[in-house]
Amino acid sequence: MVVGMTQMRKRKVVIRQLSALEALGGVTNICSDKTGTLTQGKMITRKVWIPSSGIYTVNGAEEASDPTTGYVSFSTSASNAEMVSQDSNIDEKADASSEVLSEKTSEVARKTPEVTSALESFLESTALCNLATVRYDEQKHRWQTVGDPTEISLQVFAHRFQFGKRTLEEQHGWSQLAEYGFDSGIKRMSVVYTNTSNSKTFVFTKGAVERILDLCTTVVGPDDAKSQLLTQSTKDLVLNQMNHLAEQGLRVMAIARRPITDFPTQSTITYPREEVEKGLTLLGLAGLYDPPRLETKDAVSECTTAGIKVHMLTGDHPATASAIARDVGILPSQPSTTQSTSALVKTAAEFDGMDDSQIDALPSLPLVIARCAPNTKTRMIAALHRRHAFAAMTGDGVNDAPSLQAADVGIAMGQAGSDVAKGAADIVLTDDNFASIVNAISEGRRMFDNIQKFVLHLLTSNVGEVVLLIVGLGMQDEAGFSVFPLSPLSILWINMLTSSFPAFGLGKEKAGSQIMKRPPHDTKKGVFTLQIIVDMIVYGLLMGALTLLTFVTIVYGPGGGDLGFDCNRSYGESCHTVFRARAAVFAELTFLILISAWEFKSLRRSMFALDPATSKASKFPFFQDVYSNKFLFFAVVIGAASVFPAVYIPGLNTDVFKHVGIGWEWGIVFAGLVIYVMGVEGWKAVKRWAGLLDDGMGITVENETKGQV
Ligand SMILES: Nc1ncnc2c1ncn2[C@@H]1O[C@H](COP(=O)(O)OP(=O)(O)OP(=O)(O)O)[C@@H](O)[C@H]1O
Numbered sequence: 001m002v003v004g005m006t007q008m009r010k011r012k013v014v015i016r017q018l019s020a021l022e023a024l025g026g027v028t029n030i031c032s033d034k035t036g037t038l039t040q041g042k043m044i045t046r047k048v049w050i051p052s053s054g055i056y057t058v059n060g061a062e063e064a065s066d067p068t069t070g071y072v073s074f075s076t077s078a079s080n081a082e083m084v085s086q087d088s089n090i091d092e093k094a095d096a097s098s099e100v101l102s103e104k105t106s107e108v109a110r111k112t113p114e115v116t117s118a119l120e121s122f123l124e125s126t127a128l129c130n131l132a133t134v135r136y137d138e139q140k141h142r143w144q145t146v147g148d149p150t151e152i153s154l155q156v157f158a159h160r161f162q163f164g165k166r167t168l169e170e171q172h173g174w175s176q177l178a179e180y181g182f183d184s185g186i187k188r189m190s191v192v193y194t195n196t197s198n199s200k201t202f203v204f205t206k207g208a209v210e211r212i213l214d215l216c217t218t219v220v221g222p223d224d225a226k227s228q229l230l231t232q233s234t235k236d237l238v239l240n241q242m243n244h245l246a247e248q249g250l251r252v253m254a255i256a257r258r259p260i261t262d263f264p265t266q267s268t269i270t271y272p273r274e275e276v277e278k279g280l281t282l283l284g285l286a287g288l289y290d291p292p293r294l295e296t297k298d299a300v301s302e303c304t305t306a307g308i309k310v311h312m313l314t315g316d317h318p319a320t321a322s323a324i325a326r327d328v329g330i331l332p333s334q335p336s337t338t339q340s341t342s343a344l345v346k347t348a349a350e351f352d353g354m355d356d357s358q359i360d361a362l363p364s365l366p367l368v369i370a371r372c373a374p375n376t377k378t379r380m381i382a383a384l385h386r387r388h389a390f391a392a393m394t395g396d397g398v399n400d401a402p403s404l405q406a407a408d409v410g411i412a413m414g415q416a417g418s419d420v421a422k423g424a425a426d427i428v429l430t431d432d433n434f435a436s437i438v439n440a441i442s443e444g445r446r447m448f449d450n451i452q453k454f455v456l457h458l459l460t461s462n463v464g465e466v467v468l469l470i471v472g473l474g475m476q477d478e479a480g481f482s483v484f485p486l487s488p489l490s491i492l493w494i495n496m497l498t499s500s501f502p503a504f505g506l507g508k509e510k511a512g513s514q515i516m517k518r519p520p521h522d523t524k525k526g527v528f529t530l531q532i533i534v535d536m537i538v539y540g541l542l543m544g545a546l547t548l549l550t551f552v553t554i555v556y557g558p559g560g561g562d563l564g565f566d567c568n569r570s571y572g573e574s575c576h577t578v579f580r581a582r583a584a585v586f587a588e589l590t591f592l593i594l595i596s597a598w599e600f601k602s603l604r605r606s607m608f609a610l611d612p613a614t615s616k617a618s619k620f621p622f623f624q625d626v627y628s629n630k631f632l633f634f635a636v637v638i639g640a641a642s643v644f645p646a647v648y649i650p651g652l653n654t655d656v657f658k659h660v661g662i663g664w665e666w667g668i669v670f671a672g673l674v675i676y677v678m679g680v681e682g683w684k685a686v687k688r689w690a691g692l693l694d695d696g697m698g699i700t701v702e703n704e705t706k707g708q709v
């Protein structure tokens with residue numbers, strides 16, 4: 001376990017709860033945040049749409065925090081509706097060709113579009129209703145940003161026009177009167193600013209488009225001074241535009257403001273939020289792009305092969321969420337015929353609108369839940385539990401704590417996460433990366449497998465010893481005393497030698513190549529699956545029978561059944577046969593237990609073809625396979641070698657172990673070893689051939705988990 005934890009730390013995972021280790025391997029569903037986990041969490045403002053004016057596009061910006069990279073282009077269009085439909089085709093081409101262009105004309109300075117009054121109001125609102133700071137660090141010669149990625153991207157955009165918050169406050173005379181902070185429940189924030197030069201006071205608001213639009217009564221006109229009434233058709237136009245941006249995977253924010261005259265200047269008086277955020281004028285929309293992490297797509301497909309479903313739970317708009325989900329492979333790129341997108345993507349409002357029985361009646365739970373609120377996450381976990389899923393949930397916010405706790409494995413973000421979330425979580429990702437979750441799951445599965453192997457090894461040897469000793473009690477000497485086939489000290493010695501290092505070695509076994517290609521194990525059964533129990537009995541009986549047979553053969557064969565006198569205690573002439581038989585049993589039992597450690601590297605595959613990869617490459621991959629785990633290899637080899645001094649060192653053998661050096665008996669010992677290996681191989685072959693005791697883990701995912709959860 002401890003080995004596992006250090007392993008995990010290297011893989012950017014900190015385990016806070018020991019049981020989370022094993023639990024991870026059994027995860028059937030992952031509910032993941034989008035921003036920062038599936039995506040990079042570095043947003044760039046890509047598009048800005050100002051109604052009745054046009055679209056500003058940021059081209060070629062690579063670095064999210066640097067307002068000087070890339071350039072802004074502007075395209076007007078008489079009819080916004082037309083632009084909406086055309087824009088998508090132009091866009092791709094323009095992006096592609098602009099890269100070529102920028103190579104050729106890199107000398108020609110890109111002219112930043114002129115700042116119209118409409119754009120100016122938009123920039124003022126984005127920069128002031130914003131807690132992020134963006135500044136150029138003279139010493140480090142790079143742009144530094146602090147704050148939420150959403151806000152940073154907008155602040156950076158404002159900086160492109162020299163409308164950063166600092167400039168506005170210091171040079172344009174804006175000063176803040178009040179702030180109504182961002183709340184993921186209502187998905188908006190507002191500030192109140194007054195301009196000391198003309199003593200005009202404004203409310204600046206930004207947030208999710210649907211929410212802001214409901215608070216707007218007017219929309220900015222071609223001439224900023226005259227805003228126009230927000231009619232239903234303009235509303236439709238705005239929503240259309242938003243959908244168009246969102247379908248490209250952009251997070252769309254609405255920016256609005258209104259002049260306010262009666263705002264109390266004494267900060268002691270609190271002015272209700274509802275009174276402030278109303279009657280707004282829509283200034284425009286901003287489309288922010290947060291590219292998926294490069295690793296995400298592969299990690300998601302790894303989950304699919306491993307029988308794990310990935311759900312995206314995001315605060316974003318459904319169209320944005322779907323576009324990103326499609327990008328990373330959570331949603332099929334082509335909507336399948338059997339399941340419509342509406343079944344796969346739901347908004348929190350739709351999901352929360354259903355009662356539990358309606359949710360349970362769904363053929364499958366949605367893969368994307370958009371506009372998610374914290375309590376939606378908790379309901380999702382509950383719904384998963386009712387479907388007997390074993391779910392991991394990610395979270396970073398303070399109010400994610402309940403869902404992290406409710407999840408079987410709660411995962412908090414190390415960088416973006418709040419302390420409350422970390423406190424509630426079972427594991428913490430130090431790099432906030434979804435791919436790390438998948439690594440952790442494969443690590444958890446490896447650990448689960450190794451615990452199983454370790455347990456099987458321990459129990460098998462115990463069963464073997466018990467059989468040997470208990471049945472051995474039946475052999476009594478002339479005085480009526482049972483003659484032990486092994487001395488108590490020998491047993492202790494064998495246990496110490498064969499259970500410590502080889503067991504530890506089994507814990508260090510690498511993950512099998514199939515580990516992420518099979519469905520998750522059943523967490524209710526734990527490590528004691530039927531297979532483990534049956535194996536333990538089969539192998540233990542075989543081990544006990546063989547060692548007992550060795551004892552009996554030596555004593556009753558050539559020894560003529562002479563059990564001597566008082567041979568449990570000391571070595572005398574009469575005990576010669578018994579002592580020789582004991583040495584053989586000692587050596588054989590040690591060998592059998594040690595070879596079991598190699599055999600149990602795989603519960604089902606032959607020891608002579610452990611790894612499908614190496615067995616393809618070589619005819620006899622045995623040595624390569626057993627040597628691949630060096631610790632285990634040497635634990636077994638050294639353990640086996642130690643048998644010889646224990647048998648031959650005079651005094652140590654007769655006085656401590658109660659046995660003596662042997663000769664021809666080695667033949668029986670090795671015969672026993674060969675029979676044992678054949679027995680184990682035979683039983684594995686029977687299991688494979690008859691498909692016995694599979695625990696559902698040998699079946700590949702395609703055939704098995706269709707239609708689940
Ligand atoms: N600083 C902000 N000011 C105003 N509105 C915001 C701000 N940040 C986000 N929003 C709006 O709230 C919505 C949801 O944001 P929220 O913070 O709940 O999700 P998230 O945690 O960023 O995303 P995810 O759940 O994918 O990680 C966004 O789509 C956006 O419209």
Ligand SMILES: [K+]
Pocket residue numbers: 404405406407408409410425426
């Ligand atoms: K938990």
